[in-house]
Amino acid sequence: MKIKYSIALLTAALMFSSCEKFLDRPQLTSANDDNAWTTEENVRLYANKYYTDFFEGYGSGFSLGSSYLLTFSDDVVRQGNQGEFTLAVPNSAIWSYTNIRSINIMLDRVENRMASILTPEAYNHWMGIGKFFRAMRYADLVTAYGDVPYYDKPVSDTDYATLYKDRTPRNEVMDAVYDDLKFAFENVRLSDGVQSVNRYVVAGFISRIALTEGSWQKYYYKNNERAKKFFELAQQAGDFVINSNKYAIATDYRSQFTSEDLKGNKDMIMYRQYDEAINVKHALLSTHNLADNVTYGPSADLLKSFICVDGNVWQNSDVEGSDEFKTSELFKSRDSRLEASFHINPTPRNRGSFLYITKFLPRDVEARVAAGEAAGTPYTGANNTTDAPVLRYAEVLLNWIEAKAELATLGNPAVTQADIDRSINQIRKRPLAAEAVARGVKQTAAMSLGTLPVDPERDVTVTPLIWEIRRERRMEMTFEYSRIEDLKRWSKLSYMDTDANPDLLAGGWVDFPQQLPGEIKSGISVVKLNGQVEVYNPEDADSKAKMVGFYRYGLNRGRQQFLGLGNVNPYLSPIGRNQINEYAAQGYVLSQTEGWPQN
Structure with a gap:
């Protein structure tokens, strides 16, 4: 599904005049407000303005979307100082309610001015669209702040008692979000034309939002009753998408993120189209094209988490080379998503990890740059036109199976092998790129409930099944929107503690004497599999030979205490x-x- 991009032109007649006050309260001009709410097409044009707000994709121009190349999580190591949590109240920071007010105006006008203009079906559809967007925004606000002021009607600029009311309790806000999502789920059209939100899109996002809230309720607020309510909604939404048979795991992993045209791709529930012809471009690859330098990359902790192709963790796998981390060997023994996400050779162009992220770079461009040629204009600056996944079918499958597994801990039926086959094992059977096969990459064995991996690194507070579902999510969604949000909803920010987990300060495995002898210099150190840190010492003749292990910049500093x-x-x-x-x-x-x- 494409997202509409000529929004600025389409909605010119409905633009707001901005009133930059405390709560960002824009308002319709009187003339536009009087004339706008007369046809269904006008409502559609008004609603189109939200697409780029809620479905950013890779952003636009040099403004990257917030959903990709997330660089603050346990997946990432930075050169030098690691990203820090906020440790003090800032002088100025608060939520924005611009979209909330705008959406409430839409809902108010449809309800009070268009009930006699629209058919009942159209009326319910557009009320559902408005409530869907409102629910998405409130869910984001609650995830960030907890309690937030709740408004479900437009508020006058002079109604100070309402504008300046205190926060609404989180549960009250999320009950309203639940009701909005249910209404949208029941009333948004199954199809509203190409490029428009439909019920499958709504259901896909419900699976994300409801799973998130269910997890917060279970793990942070310790409220299993509310957790069950939201987990069940996530499962229902996932059931709807899966049972539709409209989507499939049909594309090799990297091609989902590097395609110039995702139209018709069954892996996509929603995506954002970029097109040079209409000057809609992004800059994601301006510093991730293998030619430019970056200072962050995959942590050793992330690399160790990838499962071997026999379905076991590397410590207990019988796969040849399972205990090797040299990238060319690692790609053969590990899940195929590892090869699809990173360059095969270590490079100093990634100063954080020496392992370069290529998940979003077309394979032919990667090969060209690796051979010493230029990336090309489309892969530099704000000239990128690769389409961006917004919601992938694989995520819905993972949301669904996680919700089912969580519900099983709250009294619902246990997860079955059929459930695993329908979700995780579908993902593991995705096609492999020809380039990956040529490197010896294989599909990962199916997950079996009877033989789940025995992981010596498992968090013992988590069941083996939920641990493996979370691992699958980490592998599938590396450098996408979710990792730090997942850690929060699971109440597992402790995984970000660099004192407790020194693997967060190391990156990819490098055999410096063989692969990059010119990089053996002061500031270089490596970490052996046993955790021993070897620091290069130019005064020691044997030191160069010891520079084989997970690269760790000598001046890397751990995070300040935050828990x-x-x-x-x-x-x-x-x-x-x-x-x-x-x-x-x-x-x-x-x-x-x-x-x-x-x-």
Whole structure:
């Protein structure tokens, strides 16, 4: 499904005049508001403006979307200082309600001005579209802040008591989100034409939103009753998408992220199209084209998490080379998604890890650059036109099986082998690229409930099945939107503790004497499989030969402590002192985020 991009032209008659105040409250001009709500096409044009807000893809121009190449998680090591959690209340920071107000205007106008203009079916469809977008925005706000003010109607700029009301409890907000999602699920059209949100898109995003909230309720808030409510909605939404038989795991892994045209691709529930002809381009590859230098890459922790092709963890696998981490051998013994995500040879162009991320780079461009040629104009600057997945069928399958596994811990039926075959094993059977096969890459063996891996690194607070489902998600969605959000919803930010997990400070495996002898210099160190750190010492004649292991920049520094601190809550974002003071100046109280000091 494509997303509409000529939105600026299409919605010119419905543009807002901006009022940059505390809550970002834009308003319709009177003339446009009087004339806009007269036809279904006008409602469609109004709703189209939300597509690039909610479905960013790879962003546009030099403004990258927030969904790809996520660089703050346990998947990533940086050269030097690692990314830090917020440890103090900022002077200025708060949510934006621009979209909420705009969507509420749409819902109000459809309800109060168009009930007699639209057919009942069209009326319910457009109310469903508005509620779907509103639910998406509130779900994002709640995930970031916990309690947030809830508005389901447009608010006058002069209604200060409402504008400056305190936060609404999270559960009340998410009950409203649940109701909005249910309405959209039941009323949005099965098809509304090419490039438009339909019920399958709604269901796919419900599987994401409901799984997220269910996890927060179970692991952070310890409320199993509410967790079950949302997990069941995630499962229902996944059932709907899966049972439609409209989608399939049909494309090799990397091609999903590097295609110039995803139209008709059955792996895509929604994607964003880029096209030079209409000057809709992005810059994702401007610094990820194998030619440009980057300072972050995959952590050793991520690399070790990839399963071997026999379905076992590397410590217990019988696959030849399972205990080797040299990339050319690693690609043969590990799940195919590893080869599809990284360049085969270590390179100093990735100073964080020496392993370059190529998941989003077309294979022919990678080969060209590796041979010493230029990447080409389409893969530099803001000239990229590769289409961006927005919601993939594989994610829905993983959302669905995780929801089922969580429900099984809350009294629902156990996950069956048929469930695993329908989800994870479908993903593992995806086609392999010819280039991958030529390198010796194989499909990973099917997961069997009777022989789940015995992982010595498993978090013992997690069942073996849920641990393996989470591993599958990590492999499938590497450098996409979800990893840090997954750690938060599982209450597992402890995985980001560099003191407890030194693998977060190391990157790819490099045999420096054989592969990059010119890079053996001060500042180079490696970590052996047993955890021993070898630092290059130019005064030691034997030191060069020891430079074989996971690369670790000598000046890498771990994160500051972020767990267990008073007045710090890394799971939820604080709001700024300025905003609290602005409320107070108007005679109102704005409560600080849970776990942070009020002033």
